[in-house]
Amino acid sequence: MVEAAKAIVTFLTQPEWLITLSGIAMALFFWKRDQLVHPRVMLPVALASTLFFVLSCLNDNFRAIVTKPDNIPIVLLLVFVGFLFWLAMYQAVENDKRIANGLPPQEAADEPAKVTVWPNLVYTEMICIILMTVGLVIWSVFIKAPLEEPADPSDSPNPSKAPWYFLGLQEMLVYFDPWLAGVVFPGLIIVGLVAIPFIDRNPKGSGYYTFAERKFAISVFCFGFLVLWVLMVMLGTFLRGPNWNFFGPYEHWDVHKLVPLTNVNLSEYIYVKWMGQQLPESILVREGPGFVLIGLYFLALPPLMAKTFFKNFLRDLGFIRYNLMAFLFLFMLFLPIKMVLRWTMNLKYIVAIPEWFFNI
Amino acid sequence: MALTDKLVSTVTESQVWKSIFRHGMPDTPRNQALAVLSNVFLHLHPIKARKSGIKLQYTWCMGGISFFLFLELAVTGILLMFYYRPTAEYAYMDIEALGDHVPIGIMRELHRWGAHLMVLAVWLHMFRVFLTGSYKPPREFNWAVGVILLTLTLLLSFTGYLLPWDQLAIWAITVGSNMARATPFLGHEGPGASLLMLGDIPLVHAGDDARFGLIAGRAVGEAALLRFYVLHCIAIPFVVMILISIHFWRVRKDGGISGPL
Numbered sequence: 182m183v184e185a186a187k188a189i190v191t192f193l194t195q196p197e198w199l200i201t202l203s204g205i206a207m208a209l210f211f212w213k214r215d216q217l218v219h220p221r222v223m224l225p226v227a228l229a230s231t232l233f234f235v236l237s238c239l240n241d242n243f244r245a246i247v248t249k250p251d252n253i254p255i256v257l258l259l260v261f262v263g264f265l266f267w268l269a270m271y272q273a274v275e276n277d278k279r280i281a282n283g284l285p286p287q288e289a290a291d292e293p294a295k296v297t298v299w300p301n302l303v304y305t306e307m308i309c310i311i312l313m314t315v316g317l318v319i320w321s322v323f324i325k326a327p328l329e330e331p332a333d334p335s336d337s338p339n340p341s342k343a344p345w346y347f348l349g350l351q352e353m354l355v356y357f358d359p360w361l362a363g364v365v366f367p368g369l370i371i372v373g374l375v376a377i378p379f380i381d382r383n384p385k386g387s388g389y390y391t392f393a394e395r396k397f398a399i400s401v402f403c404f405g406f407l408v409l410w411v412l413m414v415m416l417g418t419f420l421r422g423p424n425w426n427f428f429g430p431y432e433h434w435d436v437h438k439l440v441p442l443t444n445v446n447l448s449e450y451i452y453v454k455w456m457g458q459q460l461p462e463s464i465l466v467r468e469g470p471g472f473v474l475i476g477l478y479f480l481a482l483p484p485l486m487a488k489t490f491f492k493n494f495l496r497d498l499g500f501i502r503y504n505l506m507a508f509l510f511l512f513m514l515f516l517p518i519k520m521v522l523r524w525t526m527n528l529k530y531i532v533a534i535p536e537w538f539f540n541i
Numbered sequence: 542m543a544l545t546d547k548l549v550s551t552v553t554e555s556q557v558w559k560s561i562f563r564h565g566m567p568d569t570p571r572n573q574a575l576a577v578l579s580n581v582f583l584h585l586h587p588i589k590a591r592k593s594g595i596k597l598q599y600t601w602c603m604g605g606i607s608f609f610l611f612l613e614l615a616v617t618g619i620l621l622m623f624y625y626r627p628t629a630e631y632a633y634m635d636i637e638a639l640g641d642h643v644p645i646g647i648m649r650e651l652h653r654w655g656a657h658l659m660v661l662a663v664w665l666h667m668f669r670v671f672l673t674g675s676y677k678p679p680r681e682f683n684w685a686v687g688v689i690l691l692t693l694t695l696l697l698s699f700t701g702y703l704l705p706w707d708q709l710a711i712w713a714i715t716v717g718s719n720m721a722r723a724t725p726f727l728g729h730e731g732p733g734a735s736l737l738m739l740g741d742i743p744l745v746h747a748g749d750d751a752r753f754g755l756i757a758g759r760a761v762g763e764a765a766l767l768r769f770y771v772l773h774c775i776a777i778p779f780v781v782m783i784l785i786s787i788h789f790w791r792v793r794k795d796g797g798i799s800g801p802l
C-alpha cells in the first residue's frame with residue numbers, strides 16, 4: 182500500500198509528467214476558476230497537500246532533502262506562491278463577477294475614499310516589520326547556517342548545483358546548450374519582462390485583480406513564472422541528484438545510478454534513420470533541415486498566427502509590437518516544445534554544429 | 542492615572558522632545574499628516590492613500606518586505622564585515638570562527654536566511670504587480686526599474702554565495718559562472734568566438750573571455766573572491782540603493798500605489 186503510493190508519486194514526479202501535469206492543472210484551474218477558487222475546494226486541497234508533505238517526511242530520503250537548511254526557503258516558496266496565487270485568483274473571480282453584473286471592481290468600490298497613511302498604512306508596515314523580525318530571529322536561532330568543507334578546487338562534488346534561484350536555468354541545460362540556457366534565455370527573460378508593458382496594450386485590468394479581462398496576458402505570465410520558473414527551481418532542487426539524474430522524492434541519491442543516454446540529433450533522424458544514408462560531409466547540408474525548421478518557427482509562424490488566431494493582436498498592437506510579442510512568445514514556447522520533443526522522440530539537437538559550439 | 546498623564550505631558554512638552562518631534566500625538570488628522578511629513582523616513586509616503594491600495598490583500602506588502610529585507614541585510618552585512626577577510630587564507634576560518642566563538646551568534650544566520658527570503662519576496666512582489674496590472678501606463682518605467690532591481694537582487698545573492706569559501710560556495714559559483722564561457726562571441730566556448738581571429742591568433746580564449754572577466758581568472762580562485770566581495774559589499778548595494786530611491790520616487794510620481802481609474 183505504502184510502496185504503491187510511493188511508486189505512484191515517483192512516477193508522477195518524473196520531469197515529463199510533473200511539468201505536463203502542472204501545465205494541465207494550471208489550465209484547468211483557470212478554466213474552472215469560478216468553482217475551484219472557492220475555499221470549499223481549496224481548503225481540502227491545501228489540507229491534503231499538507232498531509233502529503235507530513236506523511237512524506239516519514240521517509241528518510243524525503244525528509245533529508247526538504248529539511249536541508251538551504252532548501253527550507255524553497256519549501257516556503259511553494260507555500261507562499263500557492264497561497265498568494267489563490268488569493269489573487271479569488272479576488273479576480275470576485276471582481277469578474279462584479280464586473281459582469283455592471284458593478285466596478287471591489288478596489289473601485291473602496292474609492293474615492295482616501296485614508297490617512299498614519300495610522301492605516303504605517304501600522305500595517307510596522308506589524309509586518311515586527312513579524313518579519315521575530316520570524317527571522319526564531320529561524321536563525323534554531324537553524325544554523327551551513328558551512329561545508331573548505332573550498333577545494335580539485336574535488337568537485339556530485340551533484341554540483343548552482344544557487345537555488347538559478348536551478349531553473351540549470352534544468353534548462355538538460356534541453357539546451359549553455360549558450361542558450363545560460364546566456365540567451367536569461368537575457369531574453371530580462372528583455373521580455375521589461376517589454377511587457379509595451380506589448381500588453383490592453384487598457385483594462387489596471388490596478389485591480391481580474392482574470393476575465395486579461396486572459397491571455399495572465400495565462401502566459403503564470404505559465405512562464407509558475408511552471409517554467411518556480412516549478413523548475415523545485416525540480417532542480419528536490420528531484421535532481423548526482424549527474425543531474427532524476428531521483429524520485431523517496432529515492433536515495435545513488436551516485437552510480439545509470440541512465441542510458443540515447444538522444445539523437447535531427448540530422449541523424451533525417452539522413453540516417455529515414456533516408457538510410459550517411460550524414461553529409463558539408464555542415465550546411467547536414468544541418469540544413471534544422472535551420473529550415475528554426476527559420477520557419479521564428480519567421481513563418483508570426484505572420485501565420487497573425488492570419489489566424491492572433492488576428493486581433495496584429496490589429497491592436499501594430500506591426501513592430503506584434504512581431505516583438507510573437508518573437509518573445511515563441512521563444513518562451515521553445516522550451517516546452519524542445520522538452521516534449523526530447524520526451525517523445527529523444528531529440529537531442531535540432532541544429533547540431535559542435536564544431537562551432539552552435540547547437541540548438 | 543493623573544500621575545502618568547502628568548508625566549506624559551511633561552515629557553512631550555519638554556524642549557528636548559519638541560526639538561525632535563514637531564507635532565503633538567498623531568490622534569488628529571493634522572498631527573497625523575505632520576507625523577508623516579516631518580519624518581524623513583515616513584515622508585516616503587503620501588499623507589493620504591487609496592484605501593484599496595494599502596490593503597494587505599492587494600499589495601501583500603511584498604514591496605515593503607523586500608525593502609525591509611534589504612535594510613536588514615545591509616545591517617547584518619556590515620556587522621559581518623567586521624569579522625571577515627576576503628582572502629583564500631582567512632575567509633573560511635573567519636566564517637567558521639563566527640559560528641564557534643560567538644555564543645548564540647546569529648548574524649550569519651540572519652544574513653543568510655534574510656537573503657533567501659529577499660529573493661523570494663522580490664519574485665512575489667513582481668508577481669503581484671503583474672497580477673494587478675500595475676505595470677500599465679503610467680507605470681511602465683517603474684516596472685523596468687523593478688526588473689533591474691530583480692536582476693541585481695539575484696546578483697547580490699550570487700556574489701554573496703562565494704564568500705564563505707567552502708565547497709558549496711566555490712562549486713556553485715563555478716557552475717554558475719561556467720555559463721559565461723558559452724556567451725556568443727564573447728566566451729571561448731560560445732558560438733561565433735572561433736570566428737574572431739587575427740590571422741592565426743584567436744581573439745577570444747580562456748584567458749580573456751567573458752568568464753575570465755567575471756571571475757578574474759581561469760578558475761574560481763582568490764581573485765574571484767576579492768572581486769565578488771567588492772561587488773557584494775559595495776558596488777551592487779550602491780546601485781540597488783539608487784534604484785530603490787528611483788523606484789519609490791516613481792511610485793509617488795506615478796500617482797501612488799495603483800488602483801482602478
Ligand code: HEM
Pocket residue numbers: 600602603604605607608611663666667670673675676680683684685686687688690691694785788792797798799800
Ligand atoms: C529590491 C527590490 C524591490 C523593492 C524594494 C521594491 C519596493 C516596492 C514598494 C515598497 C512598492 C510599493 C507598493 C508595494 O509594496 O507593493 C513598489 C511598487 C512597485 N514595484 Fe517594486 N520593489 C522591488 C522590485 C520590483 C520588481 C522586481 C518589480 C517588477 C518587475 C517592481 C515593480 C513595481 C511596480 C510597477 C510598482 C508600482 C505598483 C503599484 O503602483 O501598484 N518592483 N515596489
